[in-house]
Amino acid sequence: VSMASQIRQGLRRNEFYLEYQPVIELATGRWTGAEALLRWRRRNGEVIYPDVFIPVAENSGLISRLSEQVIAIIEKDMAQFLGDHPLMMIAMNFSASDIQVDTTARRLFDMIERNKLGSGQLMVELTERMLVDPDKARQLMGQLNDHNIPVAVDDFGTGYSSLSYLESMPFDCLKIDRLFVEAIDRQAATSRVVLHIIEMAAALGLNVVAEGVETEGQAQFLREHGVRYAQGWLYSKSLRAEDFIAGYSQQL
Numbered sequence: 500v501s502m503a504s505q506i507r508q509g510l511r512r513n514e515f516y517l518e519y520q521p522v523i524e525l526a527t528g529r530w531t532g533a534e535a536l537l538r539w540r541r542r543n544g545e546v547i548y549p550d551v552f553i554p555v556a557e558n559s560g561l562i563s564r565l566s567e568q569v570i571a572i573i574e575k576d577m578a579q580f581l582g583d584h585p586l587m588m589i590a591m592n593f594s595a596s597d598i599q600v601d602t603t604a605r606r607l608f609d610m611i612e613r614n615k616l617g618s619g620q621l622m623v624e625l626t627e628r629m630l631v632d633p634d635k636a637r638q639l640m641g642q643l644n645d646h647n648i649p650v651a652v653d654d655f656g657t658g659y660s661s662l663s664y665l666e667s668m669p670f671d672c673l674k675i676d677r678l679f680v681e682a683i684d685r686q687a688a689t690s691r692v693v694l695h696i697i698e699m700a701a702a703l704g705l706n707v708v709a710e711g712v713e714t715e716g717q718a719q720f721l722r723e724h725g726v727r728y729a730q731g732w733l734y735s736k737s738l739r740a741e742d743f744i745a746g747y748s749q750q751l
């Protein structure tokens with residue numbers, strides 16, 4: 500049986516769910532929101548990660564159904580929580596196809612409207628590598644901006660974007676890939692690259708989230724250089740919705 504038909508079956512059986520990795524403010528350690536990360540638990544108990552099934556879904560025309568599921572799950576898990584906590588923000592990952600056709604974006608607009616969520620309570624992440632069609636990307640980002648949905652460039656540093664290219668895209672936020680965070684305090688040359696990324700983001704007026712923060716040393720370095728937000732195992736791994744909400748209440 501092909502993985503594509505297993506994904507179809509998984510969709511029918513509601514085997515997909517989301518985990519939420521807290522995003523924290525580096526200055527205070529307070530949770531400001533989360534990134535939603537898709538998971539697939541098959542009947543046999545096996546958990547499959549998006550690195551495995553997203554590419555298959557992309558290549559078999561199933562990705563928009565998965566993105567639709569993601570929006571439906573965020574609504575079920577988080578609409579109430581977001582309504583009660585108007586400063587909280589949940590980020591979802593778009594795939595390359597979600598840029599080509601605006602179906603996913605429109606479902607997101609409907610969900611936000613239906614739940615009367617505030618400006619900036621949902622964010623969309625696009626990876627650098629998806630930006631191969633700048634006109635399409637700019638068009639989608641314009642639509643998202645019109646609906647008060649901030650857009651983050653994800654995995655920043657792993658693609659080929661130049662400063663001028665980034666500047667031509669209406670991003671609100673830049674997520675520093677964890678490969679760069681890992682190198683802080685270990686590899687002098689890569690640490691310097693992180694500093695360039697931070698400076699560039701500041702010049703463009705972008706919020707910065709550092710990903711994959713695992714040590715207090717990394718957090719210290721990022722704080723000292725003006726990075727405001729972070730996610731990573733130092734703070735929390737990704738959590739089931741109920742654990743995220745319980746954890747949030749505890750840290751207040």
Ligand code: G
Nearest residue numbers: 535536537548549550553569592593594737
């Ligand atoms: O947590 P982790 O191993 O699952 O995430 C692996 C990668 O999969 C991340 O880089 C993330 O961008 C991607 N990913 C996670 N959830 C989703 C999703 O809902 N949709 C898409 N397109 N990608 C996702």
Ligand code: G
Nearest residue numbers: 592653654677710711712713730731732733
């Ligand atoms: O969208 P994206 O590529 O950024 O998804 C985040 C990925 O990073 C997920 O696979 C998540 O499980 C993983 N991750 C989150 N925090 C950490 C961390 O502190 N260290 C490492 N090595 N991986 C992390």
Ligand code: MN
Nearest residue numbers: 534592624653
């Ligand atoms: Mn992401």
Ligand code: NA
Nearest residue numbers: 653654674710
């Ligand atoms: Na990332």
